[in-house]
Amino acid sequence: MSVFEKRYHELGYKPVPVVLKPSIRVNTLRCSEPELFSRLAAKGVVLEKIPFAKNGYWVEKTPFSLGASIEYLRGYLTPQEAAAQLPVQVLDPKPGERVLDMAAAPGVKTSQICQWMQNKGELVAVEKNNRRLPGLKNNLERLGVSNCIAFNTDAGKLVEWTLTFDKILLDAPCMGNYVKEKDWFGKHSQKEFVRNNATQKELISAAITMLKPGGALVYSTCSLEPEEDELIIDWAVRKFKVRCVQTGLTIGNPGLTTVFDKRLSNEVQLCRRFWPSKTQTEGFFIAKLVKA
Amino acid sequence: MIWTFIDRFTDEEFIREDDAYQLGDEWYLVPQQLFKLGKDLPRQPVFVGAFLGRKRNDYVVPGVALLDLLARSRKTKKVFVTDKAAWLFVCKKNVITASITKTENDPQPGDWVLVMLNDECLGFGEFQKDDVKNMFDIGDFLRRERPIRA
Numbered sequence: 001m002s003v004f005e006k007r008y009h010e011l012g013y014k015p016v017p018v019v020l021k022p023s024i025r026v027n028t029l030r031c032s033e034p035e036l037f038s039r040l041a042a043k044g045v046v047l048e049k050i051p052f053a054k055n056g057y058w059v060e061k062t063p064f065s066l067g068a069s070i071e072y073l074r075g076y077l078t079p080q081e082a083a084a085q086l087p088v089q090v091l092d093p094k095p096g097e098r099v100l101d102m103a104a105a106p107g108v109k110t111s112q113i114c115q116w117m118q119n120k121g122e123l124v125a126v127e128k129n130n131r132r133l134p135g136l137k138n139n140l141e142r143l144g145v146s147n148c149i150a151f152n153t154d155a156g157k158l159v160e161w162t163l164t165f166d167k168i169l170l171d172a173p174c175m176g177n178y179v180k181e182k183d184w185f186g187k188h189s190q191k192e193f194v195r196n197n198a199t200q201k202e203l204i205s206a207a208i209t210m211l212k213p214g215g216a217l218v219y220s221t222c223s224l225e226p227e228e229d230e231l232i233i234d235w236a237v238r239k240f241k242v243r244c245v246q247t248g249l250t251i252g253n254p255g256l257t258t259v260f261d262k263r264l265s266n267e268v269q270l271c272r273r274f275w276p277s278k279t280q281t282e283g284f285f286i287a288k289l290v291k292a
Numbered sequence: 293m294i295w296t297f298i299d300r301f302t303d304e305e306f307i308r309e310d311d312a313y314q315l316g317d318e319w320y321l322v323p324q325q326l327f328k329l330g331k332d333l334p335r336q337p338v339f340v341g342a343f344l345g346r347k348r349n350d351y352v353v354p355g356v357a358l359l360d361l362l363a364r365s366r367k368t369k370k371v372f373v374t375d376k377a378a379w380l381f382v383c384k385k386n387v388i389t390a391s392i393t394k395t396e397n398d399p400q401p402g403d404w405v406l407v408m409l410n411d412e413c414l415g416f417g418e419f420q421k422d423d424v425k426n427m428f429d430i431g432d433f434l435r436r437e438r439p440i441r442a
Contacts, residue, residue: 073430137339146342149330
């Protein structure tokens with residue numbers, strides 16, 4: 001048993017293999033849900049609504065690759081894992097707001113923010129890694145985004161720009177989880193979350209600084225390691241004038257408030273933790289913070 | 293350069309020059325609010341507003357936003373194609389005349405035309421006697437994302 005599996009056991013979870021159902025998000029900037037649904041049905045594609053994701057569908061059956069279809073090329077849909085559709089839903093960006101996406105590539109959540117904003121208002125998107133920019137730009141173009149300004153810079157340094165935001169998405173860089181990657185347990189070490197933890201604290205600290213009073217920050221990862229999840233939120237609510245609030249999600253477990261004998265703030269239970277075999281999604285963690 | 297490209301399709305002015313913004317080799321249609329925000333920031337963006345197109349060698353590769361704007365112009369020359377021809381077109385093939393179900397604005401050999409599947413623009417090409425020569429199609433999204441092996 002790997003060190004990670006032992007850790008999950010200690011946290012009360014037995015990791016079992018999960019086969020993810022392919023899923024898509026309908027891009028309502030380019031096409032309505034009923035229109036796409038009937039169009040794909042006519043081609044033999046069977047979709048099933050994901051009950052907890054606003055524009056999400058599981059692909060039950062398809063005679064061809066949806067990722068190489070005219071519907072994909074025209075930007076009517078985009079492949080997006082079911083759990084990965086939720087951070088933007090929790091953020092709930094509105095038309096006219098100023099929103100920040102702190103780790104934007106490959107742009108799937110970025111375009112989802114613009115979809116929720118109906119392309120009205122301002123979305124500032126930031127990506128540090130310039131090798132990921134072509135993918136980001138392609139998705140923004142394909143998915144019909146028109147209210148986004150994107151920069152190739154370190155999101156942690158944005159505080160120097162003295163901008164403030166109504167809402168911020170920090171889908172933080174993390175070590176991923178065993179559902180996303182073959183032989184994940186054999187490939188990763190605990191050093192990674194120690195290193196990531198420092199970056200995540202730097203980013204969440206910058207995010208809170210840039211948030212307007214009363215503004216909302218959604219912090220998410222696809223990691224199951226508490227050092228990248230609950231411990232970050234516990235640190236933030238103790239250090240800054242922010243409070244953890246309900247996500248509005250019906251899926252997932254409450255955030256852990258006891259982690260390896262360490263007692264965390266009660267507020268942390270308002271976060272949602274996605275243990276893969278319980279949610280039938282990839283591993284995920286979502287927290288919503290509001291600035292005082 | 294982008295204006296010369298647009299002029300090949302229509303003389304209708306549907307983009308004001310003031311609303312277009314050139315960023316290196318790329319052009320964007322930028323809402324005023326976003327333009328003002330960008331001007332106040334200390335760094336050059338890599339993407340802003342709606343992507344209109346980019347310069348590739350000596351020609352323009354149009355963005356989907358520009359193709360859709362051109363498709364809305366009443367003066368743009370268009371050919372409408374069958375489902376099968378549409379799929380072949382996005383796979384970089386030319387459109388043979390037999391696959392054209394309808395034309396708009398009387399295209400002549402040498403004209404640039406939009407290639408349409410119903411009301412959806414799939415790209416553009418040069419209208420010729422026996423076919424429409426593919427000059428750009430939206431299958432480019434897949435081709436440009438293909439990893440390059442060293």
